[in-house]
Amino acid sequence: MGRPWGGEHQPTTEPTVLRSETTPMSTAWDTYAETRPQRPVTNRTGQFTWWNWTQYPDHGPGTELLGQPQNVLDLGCGDGRNIAHLVSNGATGIGVDIAGLQVERARKRWSPAYYNELTFAHADAVDYLLRSEERFDAITSVFGAVWFTDPTVLLPLIVDHLTPGGVFAFSHEPPIQGCYGCQGSYIRPKGTGPPRVVRRWAYDGPMWFNILIRAGFVHITTDIIDAPDSDGVGTLLVxxxxxA
Structure with a gap:
């Protein structure tokens, strides 16, 4: 049974935060966060927390893909809404993001006075996993660190941090046909200053299947979630x- 959330339960204190040093990559993602509008407080049905695999509000499947995990790690958690939703339904959760600005937003929105089992870490995903000994029933990444980290480095760490039979699920935009592998792009600041450089790893479903097999995963599925309208870009869900 989920924990209640309403106006009388608004956050009053800050959740636990693990901090990382500022790096060129964290600065790049802070720049990105500054250019993006914050998500609404509630969705169309008035819920304060909800799960979304896609870039479209209230669209696509939910947490049923994860089963009933007791503890969850979200890599590239952004403002923390997805991981907060799982915690509101009884799990313990850790949200990791390389952008300090996003972690600060999560701190302000989700309180340990209410979500006692929710922790946020300001860290690179690989660095976090290298220093963590915890195992998780589910590890997720929604347009997050899995898309922006070399899978040959990240995936072995993820499989090592799952419990036997644990679920790994992630989503991102499908690649442009013929454009695969590591790709670079610029993030331009709102005002003055040089653009920041980020990299992402673009693979389609069959490619991810083979990459995951080599990393030691089983029971792999890949799907494209169509956009809600014909002009939109779908979402690759893996x-x-x-x-076990």
């Missing part, structure tokens, strides 16, 4: 498990 699910895999650590062997």
């Amino acid at each position: 699910r895999a498990e650590r062997p």
Whole structure:
């Protein structure tokens, strides 16, 4: 049964935050966060927390892909809304993001006085996993660190941090046909200053299937979630498990 949330339960204190040093990559993602509008407080049905795999509000499947995890790690958690939704339904959660600005937003929005089992870490995903010994029932990444980290480095760490039978699920935009692998792009600041450089790893479903097999995952599925209208870009959704 989910925890209640309403106006009388608004956050009053700040959640636990693990901090990382500022790096060129974290600065790049802070720049990105500054250029993006913050998400609304509630969705169309008035919920304060909800899960969304896609870039479109209230569209696509929900947390049923994860089963009933007791503890969850979200890599590239942004403002924390997805991981907060899982915590509101009984899980413990850790949200990791390389952008300090996003972590600060999460701190202001989600309180340990209410969500006692929610922690935020300001860290690079690889660095976080290298220093963590915790195991998780589910690890997720929604347009997050999995898209922007070399999978040959990240995926072995993810499989090692899952419990036997644990679920790994992530989503991102499908690649442009013929454009695969590591790609660079610029993030331009709102005002003056040089553009920031980020990299992402673009693969389609069959490519991810083979990459995940090599990393040791099983029960792999890949799907395209169509956009809600014909002009939009779909979402690639991938699910895999650590062997039981």
